[in-house]
Amino acid sequence: MSKQDETSGVSNAMHTYRPSFFRTQYTEDRVKLESLRSGGGMVFESDEIKRQLKELVRCRYPSGQLSEVEYDFHIHELLAGRSMTEYGVWVYYPWRKTLVHLLDEAEFIEVRTNRNQYKITQAERDTLATKKLGIVGLSVGQSIALTIAMERICGELRLADFDELDLSNLNRIRSGVFNLSVPKVIIAAREIAEIDPYLEVSIFPSGLNTTNYTSFFTDGGQLDLLIEVCDSFEVKIESRFKARELGIPVVMDTNDRGMLDIERFDLNPDRPILHGLADDLTPEKLRELSEIERLKYLMKIVDADKLSERMKRSIPEIKRTISSWPQLASAVVLGGAITTDVCRRILLNEFTSSGRYYMDMEQYIA
Known part of the structure; x- marks a missing residue:
């Protein structure tokens, strides 16, 4: 029996526990996300991606206080021509009917575990x-x-x-x-x-x-x-x-x-x-x-x-x-x-x- 089979008894909407991921640089994900927004399945949306990007920059340049102009420069480099909306991933939590805009996996982990350093290298x-x-x-x-x-x-x-x-x-x-x-x-x-x-x-x-x-x-x-x-x-x-x-x-x-x-x-x-x-x-x-x-x-x-x-x-x-x-x-x-x-x-x-x-x-x- 697979692990997925083990969850089959609790797979209904009330018992879901896995969020959904949408990357809006892809047309299919963008269409699904817009459908979610218009279909009444969402009651709250959080988009703090710029704050997360700023923290990512701070993690990579920890030695001094950057000015807002310097933060904007480094964020512009990270975006690499993408819009802020297309950056990272949109994560939908169905049990909360909530959509959150987050850094994608590698950058998310880099920032989230930054304060572990060097107790965990x-x-x-x-x-x-x-x-x-x-x-x-x-x-x-x-x-x-x-x-x-x-x-x-x-x-x-x-x-x-x-x-x-x-x-x-x-x-x-x-x-x-x-x-x-x-x-x-x-x-x-x-x-x-x-x-x-x-x-x-x-x-x-x-x-x-x-x-x-x-x-x-x-x-x-x-x-x-x-x-x-x-x-x-x-x-x-x-x-x-x-x-x-x-x-x-x-x-x-x-x-x-x-x-x-x-x-x-x-x-x-x-x-x-x-x-x-x-x-x-x-x-x-x-x-x-x-x-x-x-x-x-x-x-x-x-x-x-x-x-x-x-x-x-x-x-x-x-x-x-x-x-x-x-x-x-x-x-x-x-x-x-x-x-x-x-x-x-x-x-x-x-x-x-x-x-x-x-x-x-x-x-x-x-």
């Missing part, structure tokens, strides 16, 4: 642009996906989650009440497109399961890294066996005490999954476990004795006074930052270790 940026990342779980994963997109540490993101947005999710998922019942993968993919329409995003709105692991991991090229932050115990285990089989590193943020797990199956293909905490668990044995047995495994995997005190007090209340384990926006945002930082260093071969790490704010700021 141009050579590193170009290397990262070749990387493919998969994220399973779009609660904690949404924060990770958006941070990755803003920092632009990859060229492609594959997002998997079967769930839709509920009101209670808004304590930690950056969205709005108008998105209630919208699939979480759609919400994340749209936000990424609004940050960077050139970043390739594929969605798996049925989540991960035994029918689509191969598609998620390998279609369109094998993943360079898997970020697993889902609730499903089965997917946690099965996805690691698949990652280990393919030699793909796995990163997991647990959202309590800033706990981060790193498993370098690319460097150590015989490494036991989850640092050996899953004992002799196999995908076959996994299907035979009772709910109580799964909970016992889960408590061993997260090292229950090292959970925060508030999380320890919360676990006995699950299915009694609360419906699930608690998560806070501050911890989710921290997880997005930590995970993105570690993933960038893994992709650039700057970090080669496996293990469990904690970034516990209550420990460091007390």
Whole structure:
């Protein structure tokens, strides 16, 4: 099954997540754009291309303050005989009914990532642009996906989650009440497109399961890294066996005490999954476990004795006074930052270790 097949169930207009591109130097695109404008499909249009061109010039001449005459001269050179309207690309976001005039891809990326220099060099940026990342779980994963997109540490993101947005999710998922019942993968993919329409995003709105692991991991090229932050115990285990089989590193943020797990199956293909905490668990044995047995495994995997005190007090209340384990926006945002930082260093071969790490704010700021 192709990645496009995976999105077929959410391909209607309400669930679209890919913008459309129009380059008005081409007659066909110009006709389509005029039809869009006249057909009532657009309620807002933003044309700040001159501002972007001016910033492009500033990025290329950073040493001094240019005069307006000098800016106009350099912009005139960039236009190279084209009109301002024909320069760059017009991007249409159908879920917002909004048209935006932007720099085309290479110049857009040059300007958008300019403030990364030299924490991320141009050579590193170009290397990262070749990387493919998969994220399973779009609660904690949404924060990770958006941070990755803003920092632009990859060229492609594959997002998997079967769930839709509920009101209670808004304590930690950056969205709005108008998105209630919208699939979480759609919400994340749209936000990424609004940050960077050139970043390739594929969605798996049925989540991960035994029918689509191969598609998620390998279609369109094998993943360079898997970020697993889902609730499903089965997917946690099965996805690691698949990652280990393919030699793909796995990163997991647990959202309590800033706990981060790193498993370098690319460097150590015989490494036991989850640092050996899953004992002799196999995908076959996994299907035979009772709910109580799964909970016992889960408590061993997260090292229950090292959970925060508030999380320890919360676990006995699950299915009694609360419906699930608690998560806070501050911890989710921290997880997005930590995970993105570690993933960038893994992709650039700057970090080669496996293990469990904690970034516990209550420990460091007390």
